[in-house]
Amino acid sequence: MKRPLTAALAATMVLYATGCAIAADGEALYAQHCAVCHTVDGAGFPPNIPALAGSQGLEDPFTLVANTHAGGAYMPPFPTLGAEEIAAIASYVRGAWGNGLSPVTTEEVAALMEEVADPDAPELRSIWDGVYTREQAARGQQMARAACGLCHGSRMNGVPDDNDMRPGPPLARAYFLRVWDGRTLGSFFTYSKWTMPQANPGFLPDEDYAAIVAYALSLTGAPAGSTPLPTSARELGYIMIGPKP
């Protein structure tokens, strides 16, 4: 892995080193990687983001591993998670919230991962590698003002442009880096697209959501490059968020 070890991932590894039970690891990993969309209580944001509590989709480990490792129709991939980690997460969600399904072994997951591996998977990059263009960020600024600025502020600093709105969290700079550390732009994009703006999630085209992400990166100080951010969760899932190297 080229990217620097992030605090969150380091913490995860510490958990392993101290030999916590698999179920506990699964819960921590779920909170770090999955709960942003599927929520800690497994309720998700249906119908856009499915609930995992009571989900029949968990019955076949294949679907679970395939979606997590390589991404699904709308779900981003999680290329930094190894077989052991995916097994822990899969076991956790299959057993949590009264789902009552049996744990999955690391070996089982490793085999499935090999089966679903994406031969065209992009190389893992970081937001600091020049992953968007200046033009894309400018477009994002224009779209974000009306769509996001209401609650997050047109400078994305968590200060609503509209005084009636409850302040949203900052989407740029130090706060953003801290909260999203160790996650990918795939998760950020997917969460934003399917839950935002709250009054009307998903109303903008994918290109605009990606442009808004580019704008947030520009405010954060990440450098622009020569190719624009991709506009699919699958490709964005290979771009890590983390502190400036």
Add this chain to the structure above:
Amino acid sequence: MARTSDSDRRKRGDEGGTGLNRREFFKAGAAAGVGAAALAAPAAMVAPTPAAAAEGWDYEVDVVIAGGGCAGITAAIRARDLGASVLVVDQNYDLGGRMLHSGSYLSLGGGDSVQKRDMAGEADAEGFITVPPAEEPAELDDSIDLLFTDVTDWSIVDRKGQSPYRYNERDMMRAWAENCPPTRDFLLANYVRMTRISGTHGGGGLSRARAPYCFLMLGDVTDIEAGTITPEDAGVADPERTSAMAPVQMEDATAFVGPGAVRNGVALSRPLEYAARKKGVQFILHRRFTDVIREEQVGGRAIGIKAVYSPRIHPESGQRLESLWQNGNVDDRRPEIRIRARKAVIMASGGHAGNPEMRGMFYPAMREPAFPTSGMALQGPGGQDASALIAGLKVGAGLSGMQQNLSYPTCYHIGTRLGTRDAYTDMYPGHPTFVFRGSTGIAVGNAGFEEFIAVNQVGKRFFDEVKLPRRPGGNRYPGDGGAPGQGLEHKPLDWRNCSAAWIKQMYNYDHGLDAAIAMNEGSKAPNYYCGSLWAIFDEDAVERTGWELRFPFVNWSNGYAFRADTVEELARSIFAGHPFARVPLSHLAQTVDTWNGYVDAGADPEFERHNSGPMHKIVRPPFYALSIMVIWHDSYGGLHVNGRNQVVDVHGQVIPGLYAGGEAVGGFNKHGLGKGHVHGFIAGTHAAREIG
């Protein structure tokens, strides 16, 4: 702009003819400038008949309206359209009330014409809108019955576990739902332009998307009829300046209209004001409504109002502020006047959010006068002063929805703009009332609260700062985050909507506000005020955040921002310089020491702040204190009205000739504009049709 005119010295009842002479009328028209209604319709007669004058009336019109905000101006235009002569009094120097500083998010529905336009994928009539609809057709497919069901749904709860709709007045809500579509058309016909609909505003029902914003297009001239506004007038030409036209800088509306569109209450209030003036509605500004006059104190028709002179004087120049447009203004500076209403009186003078004694009827801790209502500088001390509620009580009116103030996140909340008392809006220099706030404040959002410690009037912490500003979310159907929520099957009137299991899942209120206004060591009988709240931080925090502690954001001499080289000195300067300081901040130095110890230990045993966010020591001078405000914004309790917006008395009988609308009215838990405009439309309609 201060003018002296013959009318100033007019004696009560000694003038025949029109209340506004021709010379004055044309002078006022000429002063209105570009974009104003320079050629208004002839003003209606407002002087009393000899008989009325003999009874002590100073003016006589068909319909008199107290308040020129969203309900009052709408009622005025509507009554004028139906042929009535109309006189509006407003306590402020300019029109618009809080509509002018609003976001213009105007939730109506019931199958209104903007819903239908967006459903069909059409542009607006003028072709300004170039973006596709923001909502799916199914989410716009509305009806009056569905809207009525939504806004009276007993089962819907918010994230505080409280039910906003079940206490709404049924007769009023039915009429409201039925009048939403015609009100939408009425506004469109009076120069208001609406963006694409995106979602629904709080309290407007959950099943469908019902709320567009109001917009104007940036252009070379401000021309209400053409739909354009200059960047200077819109307040967007300079990031730290606004204009006399727009107290709050207009916001970008590209995503909902197309490039060049700006939106907020300016695009709603100024067009309606323009239409009202053009159509011959007359206004007496600087005039605070105090009493409804009935034939008997609690009997007979409402036949007029009493109003007192309430000039807004610039504290430095000593000049009276004057309205942006002036055609149709009647300049009367007598201490008290009586206005006869031949047909009806409409009370549209707002709610009680700016009246601490009235707020105390709902939440005793909110008698604390240090905390303002929104638009404090814009509206002055007469804003939201409960004038309609008090005047109504004096003539026997009944009340409704008195408990509903407790159930919406913007009713009262902790403001996230620090260092100004007027913490709701971000008005900049350039607006005539900026001087009353003295600073814009530093807007830090919820996230900014992790950068400091929050202390009370004696200098003690009282809550986890990170959780302090969080407001509970609005009303929700089970399982979904936003309204109307694509693809989910929502069942109105279903017990599952308020099942304990669902409430447990979505409840998210932290009660930080309630901790903030609780009693402390400095609270004294009889009111046990909590006192002011302060954000305390050091120079490291300023470096961390990049907060620009300079004018116009912060003003070191307005009593809401302090800095000092030691914490002890900081405490002393707050006590000496803050207008609502009652006790010294005697615990502040100890609090900062204790906090620094918590940061070293990585744990805050008092409020478990370590679970919520990073903790920073407060060690590097200079030290800073910025005020944190509690803002009471909305009023949901108020006068009881029926479906015609007629005021109903304590015996359940209509008070003939007396109407009320907007925040003066209780029993309708709806944030924002949709309540006021439709009430104004209904009241104006029926008031004009009274036989008198």
